[in-house]
Amino acid sequence: MKQAAREYRRPKTLESVPTHYCPGCGHGIAHRLVAEVIDELGIAERTVGMAPVGCAVLAYDYFKIDMCEAPHGRTPAVATGIKRARPECIVFSYQGDGDLAAIGTAEIIHAANRGENISVFFVNNAVYGMTGGQMAPTTPNGAKTTTSPYGRNPKTEGHPIKVAELLANFESVVYSARTSLSSPKNVRETKRAIRKSFQAQIDNRGFSIVEVLSPCPTYWHMTPEAAMKEIDEVMSKVFPLGVYKDWEK
Amino acid sequence: MAERILMTGNEAMAEGAIRAGCRHYYGYPITPQNEVPEYMSRRMSEVGGTFIQSESELAAINMVLGAAAAGMRAMTSSSSPGISLKLEAISYMAGQQLPGVIANIQRGGPGLGEICASQADYFQAVKGGGHGDYQLIVLAPSGVQEMADMGTLAFDLADRYRNPVMILSDAQIGQMMEPIVWHEYTEPSDLPEKDWALTGAKGRPKRIIRSFFLKHGFLEKHNIMLQEKYARIREREVRYEETAVADAEVVIVAYGSAARIAKDVVSRRMKGSKVGLLRPITLWPFPGKRIRELAEAGKDFIVAEMSAGQMVEDVRLAVEGRSRVGFYGRIGGGFVTVDEMTEKAREMLAARGARK
Numbered sequence: 203m204k205q206a207a208r209e210y211r212r213p214k215t216l217e218s219v220p221t222h223y224c225p226g227c228g229h230g231i232a233h234r235l236v237a238e239v240i241d242e243l244g245i246a247e248r249t250v251g252m253a254p255v256g257c258a259v260l261a262y263d264y265f266k267i268d269m270c271e272a273p274h275g276r277t278p279a280v281a282t283g284i285k286r287a288r289p290e291c292i293v294f295s296y297q298g299d300g301d302l303a304a305i306g307t308a309e310i311i312h313a314a315n316r317g318e319n320i321s322v323f324f325v326n327n328a329v330y331g332m333t334g335g336q337m338a339p340t341t342p343n344g345a346k347t348t349t350s351p352y353g354r355n356p357k358t359e360g361h362p363i364k365v366a367e368l369l370a371n372f373e374s375v376v377y378s379a380r381t382s383l384s385s386p387k388n389v390r391e392t393k394r395a396i397r398k399s400f401q402a403q404i405d406n407r408g409f410s411i412v413e414v415l416s417p418c419p420t421y422w423h424m425t426p427e428a429a430m431k432e433i434d435e436v437m438s439k440v441f442p443l444g445v446y447k448d449w450e451k
Numbered sequence: 452m453a454e455r456i457l458m459t460g461n462e463a464m465a466e467g468a469i470r471a472g473c474r475h476y477y478g479y480p481i482t483p484q485n486e487v488p489e490y491m492s493r494r495m496s497e498v499g500g501t502f503i504q505s506e507s508e509l510a511a512i513n514m515v516l517g518a519a520a521a522g523m524r525a526m527t528s529s530s531s532p533g534i535s536l537k538l539e540a541i542s543y544m545a546g547q548q549l550p551g552v553i554a555n556i557q558r559g560g561p562g563l564g565e566i567c568a569s570q571a572d573y574f575q576a577v578k579g580g581g582h583g584d585y586q587l588i589v590l591a592p593s594g595v596q597e598m599a600d601m602g603t604l605a606f607d608l609a610d611r612y613r614n615p616v617m618i619l620s621d622a623q624i625g626q627m628m629e630p631i632v633w634h635e636y637t638e639p640s641d642l643p644e645k646d647w648a649l650t651g652a653k654g655r656p657k658r659i660i661r662s663f664f665l666k667h668g669f670l671e672k673h674n675i676m677l678q679e680k681y682a683r684i685r686e687r688e689v690r691y692e693e694t695a696v697a698d699a700e701v702v703i704v705a706y707g708s709a710a711r712i713a714k715d716v717v718s719r720r721m722k723g724s725k726v727g728l729l730r731p732i733t734l735w736p737f738p739g740k741r742i743r744e745l746a747e748a749g750k751d752f753i754v755a756e757m758s759a760g761q762m763v764e765d766v767r768l769a770v771e772g773r774s775r776v777g778f779y780g781r782i783g784g785g786f787v788t789v790d791e792m793t794e795k796a797r798e799m800l801a802a803r804g805a806r807k
Contacts, residue, residue, distance in 0.1 A: 246652070247651050247652060247653035247654070248651035248653065249651060250521075250649045250650075250651060259663060260663075260665070262659045262661060265657075266652075266657055267651075267652055267657055268649040268650065268651055268652050268657050268658050268659070269649075269657070269658075269659050269660075270517065270520045270649055270659075270660045270661075271543070271547065271659075271660060271661040271662060271663060272513065272516070272517075272543075273513065273516075273539050273540050273543050276509060276510070276513035276516075276539075276540065279505070279509070279510040279511075279513035279514050279516075279517065280513045280514070280516050280517035280520070281517060282503070282510075282514050282517060283475070283477070283513065283514035283515060283516060283517020283518040283519075283520070283521070283525065284517040284518065284520060284521045284649060285517075286475065286501045286503070286514070286517075286518065287475060287501070287517065287518040287521035287522070287523040287525070288521045288649075288650060288651075290651075291521075291649075291650070291651050292651075308506050308507055308509070308510065309506070309509075309510055309513070311506075312505070312506035312510065316503075
């Protein structure tokens, strides 16, 4: 069987600029997937993205679409304001684990519960990267960070928060999935989930979220390759991959 | 003649906003401003707008931020403790140059305080409150008619300068009823186009709403631009009202609720005593230049406010030692009285006599 030649090109929705991300960081892959899906759905001219506070704070420099900044964790509230003001726009928030699962817990839960017709891409790398490797609400038990130097102790710090499962409980949430970036197969799975989330919004179905397990070699103190293995061997055990809510099922 | 309607201050302000084309209101219940979200929940549905009772004051102001970023006239309201929560996003909006209207129906503080009228959030409103070098335009209504008028004016000012505007009112003015008249509203034709609003980058370069400037020197440039804008606002937007100031020896400076009491003191002109009133209508920009002129004309001042003495600092800065600046205040929800204010004015007049 003859296979058509495929060229590997930068998605139109990604700017041709170097990013500030560390070597081996998952944000580059996640950005690319979001941009590819925007291109494929042909929605770039009506999409408005939300950059969080955290490692992806400069996301507006990398996406070639209208973008807004939000105070730390308030991303879903700002996205709500934009979407309600311009329902014809496709609005997504791109958030990290500190932004979404710590300081912004109230905003994400209530945006989900209201069934805001937005897409949320939640990049979970289990650590505060931008501020230098502190403990996140999703840091696995026993993991050492700069603020859990003896390892996260669930008796004093609680257990990692499982966002995809949590938000699947809300009746107004139409899609909640957890994927990872650890292998080509998982990257393709992540892209499918992102596409499904955007499609839900285009079809006016309501709130959807894709939680993406992503490597942070810098603050996991590993090589990029080892960090990818860590996702499969440790992260995915704490945060099982899967679809937790799907309006079609 | 236009029809006179009896309304509460809170409802008049809400209706004024709707007449100005505000179709996005987000709020959280807190006394004494609950009439605003209640009114908006009813009216927004009638006019095809958006009302959300948000999960917190934080969420409400950030929804305003989002709607404003999308180019819409948007508003939130709260009372003192709730405004403290909103300050984070207010600072962002100032930095991002987003227009938006925030009403503070003040109550007593600090902390949870109580629910009676207070003017103790003056510093918070006019000196920043949130982080960074920024200014809000601050309007101080002293009656229900002004609540209605400022409900619309606030949006024009916000759009003209791409700046958040605060309506600084209090429990008394928000809750009381007075007859008002509605004027036909037409949007000023010279408001700048919102060529920065997020609408989807169709046939144009992308737009970014941001307050973050990591590259060295960019934030300083951004701040210089903001300060130049604030200077223009200072130049053009000072508003105040004077009562019997021309021949006054002592001028009471008071705004909002305190100014209503001061008007009574002045209208009585006890035994021909020469007391006038200067009522700032904008608290920022502050009518400092006018106060300085009056000081140069030899007048003394009493600042009357329901705080431990906040606006009095701005009056003292304006006169720069040229005049005496006395203070009369009630704190923690206490209300200023005609008798106490009159007594204070007498003391100041007597002190002038002794000096002569």
